[in-house]
Amino acid sequence: MKKFYKLSLTTLLAFTVVLTGCGNNANSGNANTNAGAATNAPAEATEAPTATDAPVADIKLGMVTDVGGVNDKSFNQSAWEALQALEKEAGVKIQYLQSKSNADYEPNLNTFVKDGYNLTWGIGFDLGDAIGKVAAENPDANLAIIDSVVDAPNVESVTFSENEGAFLVGVVAGLTTKTNKIGFIGGMDSPVIKRFEVGFKAGIEAVNPDAKFTPTLAGAYDKPDIGKSLAATMYNDGIDIIFPAAGATGNGVFNEAKSRNKSGGSKVWVIGVDKDQSIEFGDDITLTSMIKRVDEAVKKVSQQVIDGTFKGGTTTVLGLKDNGVGLPETSKANVSADILAKVEEFKAQIIAGTITVPAE
Known part of the structure; x- marks a missing residue:
């Protein structure tokens, strides 16, 4: 498969994301099969590749759900749909791990980090503590979270009004x-x-x-x-x-x-x-x-990883003036x-x- 590097993707597929706006019964280690197998057994630690070094086709985006599950008809599903859209539009690899209990959060996050994923998402307020711990233990990894603020230099936080x-x-x-x-x-x-x-x-x-x-x-x-x-x-x-x-x-x-x-x-x-x-x-x-608009927030931050513009240590709050919430x-x-x-x-x-x- 022909590989396009970041510069060509940015040139050919750049788009402006306008911010216009809680499962299934699978075990926490069961993930969508579109992007290869992920398990809860931590792999040998490897340094996460940066977006600027990785061909677009090699960029991997992971998502850990809260206990509501990926098919919750709500915000976990919105986040996963956003990553599916990026898979289709940009050719990146995506994967999710479902959490059946709070005890799954940290191991699920670590699975993606240790497997060298370029960005690991935690979806939901309940993942805040786990994101903070994993981020501190893996300073070279990029992480992001919805609905909570994690004060870490390698985490982007998105909350809503x-x-x-x-x-x-x-x-x-x-x-x-x-x-x-x-x-x-x-x-x-x-x-x-x-x-x-x-x-x-x-x-x-x-x-x-x-x-x-x-x-x-x-x-x-x-x-x-x-x-x-x-x-x-x-x-x-x-x-x-x-x-x-x-x-x-x-x-x-x-x-x-x-x-x-x-x-x-x-x-x-x-x-x-x-x-x-x-x-x-x-x-x-x-x-x-x-x-x-969890979907647009996830898409925007994930695109930053693809473009090499990801900035950890930041918090974005989206309200009516940003079209982040509404009817x-x-x-x-x-x-x-x-x-x-x-x-x-x-x-x-x-x-x-x-x-x-x-x-x-």
């Missing part, structure tokens, strides 16, 4: 609810989930201060059955809109809503998270979604034009700094 996007879907919920009861189901207690919760609550209160807001935590990102059970309790209590920010656990909320709506009872809604979840679950139950165009299917106009008004005020959305 989830509270800003959640505020906007809170506006939609507050103006749409028929029962004046709205619920939130978070995955686990973390700063990221708290930003979702408080932003959502603030958006509801901005347009419907009489609405009753009920938040809860599932305690897991990979338990759809728990999500379904929590949703059933909320819907039984008269809540008609639930916003789950709980990875694959949130899939159970959609399953409960679909079952109830099919039975002919009172209409209930779910607000999607991270991806446009109407694509997966249908717009008959997905009121709107709070998109978080999808498909919102028009269920949200009235008047409500969407109100959403745009609040969006403009947040970007202008007239409204500061709480984050904790």
